[in-house]
Amino acid sequence: MTHAPPAVSGLLSHALADARSPRVPRTVPYLPERAFPWGGPGLHPAGAGGGVDLDRVLRLSLAAPRNSGGRLRPVASAGALHPVRAHLLVGPGCSLPPGRYAYDPRAHRAHPRGRAPADAPPGAVVVLTVTAARTVAHYGHRAWPLLLLDAGHAAAAVALAAAPGDVRVSLDANGEELSAAAGLPRAAEWKRRTEPELPLAAVWLPSVQGPIPSTAPLSAWTALPSTADPLPQPDTGNNAPPRELAAARHLLTYLAAGTEPTWHPAARPTSVTDETLRTRRSAPPSDLAHPPAPDLLARVLATAEGARPDGPAWVAAAGGDAPGLLTAAGLLASGDARPTLAHWAAGQRWIGTAGAVLVAHGCPADAPRSLIRGSHLAAGYAAGVAQAHATALGLRSRPIGSWLQADLGAALGDAPGHDWVVHGLALAGPADSPLPAPPPLPGKEERP
Known part of the structure; x- marks a missing residue:
């Protein structure tokens, strides 16, 4: 090499x-x-x-x-x-x-x-x-x-x-x-x-x-x-x-x-059918405020985590009655991380009230080119598989690509510069009617 x-x-x-x-x-x-x-x-x-x-x-x-x-x-x-x-x-x-x-x-x-x-x-x-x-x-x-x-x-x-x-x-x-x-x-x-x-x-x-x-x-x-x-x-x-x-x-x-x-x-989640692949689409932000059922959230998180053996780790920021940052193994940190994620995601305020947000993290600031390429390609790949699985489970979803100063490791008390958010996927359960999206902050850009 x-x-x-x-x-x-x-x-x-x-x-x-x-x-x-x-x-x-x-x-x-x-x-x-x-x-x-x-x-x-x-x-x-x-x-x-x-x-x-x-x-x-x-x-x-x-x-x-x-x-x-x-x-x-x-x-x-x-x-x-x-x-x-x-x-x-x-x-x-x-x-x-x-x-x-x-x-x-x-x-x-x-x-x-x-x-x-x-x-x-x-x-x-x-x-x-x-x-x-x-x-x-x-x-x-x-x-x-x-x-x-x-x-x-x-x-x-x-x-x-x-x-x-x-x-x-x-x-x-x-x-x-x-x-x-x-x-x-x-x-x-x-x-x-x-x-x-x-x-x-x-x-x-x-x-x-x-x-x-x-x-x-x-x-x-x-x-x-x-x-x-x-x-x-x-x-x-x-x-x-x-x-x-x-x-x-x-x-x-x-x-x-x-x-x-x-x-x-490559594996396809067992619940994903051809009809799932034909109908999956990214939901608008206004349709993403209803929390997904905890068991469904855990299943999609496990799919994202297991999609690529060479990819970054995944966590889920959940709201509801017991907000916290979850891994496939359990609770990583208590408290609602969604407002922080909304701030990091190029000012997309709707993320602060999304039902849940999966994030891929890793790729240090000084990562070699193989890790930079692999982290981003694998994160996109895992999000694509997770989004299809979410669709099959009846969940709405929307990928989130833009992340600014999103140093997750530093926010959790670790050394800065070593554990950055690379990609995200917002999830929501079905709701009777979509909730209105919060108005954008003046001067803040909102990019998917």
Whole structure:
């Protein structure tokens, strides 16, 4: 494993501190999604049989319903910006013919981008990339952690849709290997064509029963050249602040450098059905004030805690008659932590009266790049699984991505700088009628 030069590590620590600081970003109004950059005739993902039904997987995870304008999708995203794109590496035993594809979520079509290698493993690998411009335009210097969280949510959505089955997820694969396997352009080539796509995660969907093949699923694809490039579109950055956009892309590329990928098995909570995945949506803040039943809260907390063995720890801030900060093992601290969480979450006052709030925590201020990447991707992944489980249990939910000066360890009396809130998920039980959201504080921003 290579270590970063001190100057680069210092820049990363500074960027993390800046993203967690109260500095208000320079932003622009909501910008529409750019045109799909991959040309050629698109194929419907449904096909004649195969062990991996890519039509079902993509409809339940990434597809944008035609009547939603692209903003409402089965997977949650900060600001409903949906920066994650999917490239399909399809081997034998799938509903699409073997080959490379770029997936268009608006049209629900897979655009061929080249052949498959002769030794492609059975099944499919979904390589998840992000485009940074729209998220940077909306969130400025806070965007790059949110892009990592979004990629984690998308990985969870694909894994949940593919289950049950022997689904594997990698959140630490080398970005260059992912890019080569997906046949994406090199950095200099992106600049001459369109907005870069930065690979961050992959989901492996084997199509065989029993033990999965021992061959690594990416290696057969990396030797193939790219045979279909994105359509030329000037990379204007969508009016995002140029310096912050360049910094976000540089940071994500640097964070994605890794070693051999690890592939963790993915599980779907038993109560989660395809109908759950079709109907799950983030609830508006006004619908999140009713406390969930304690047993249901404990079940969702356990799901978040167990979703990723390499992820951060989770706690739940509960209100009601016995407010406290809960772990899967029991009470961590008494008292109502929700008002503090509301203060930390970029001034989103509604969190102070939410039924309960799950928070992922860890990722020290001086964390190495592998831990920063892994903490955020795994937190997004765990929140995605927990949100699906909450939906199956009849609970409302809403992810919370923006956290400022949220040093949970210091608030609990530990040394400062070692235990920060990384992600959150608000939960609420059903209520007869939604309660009104509290008015925002003057001068305070309210961002999801």
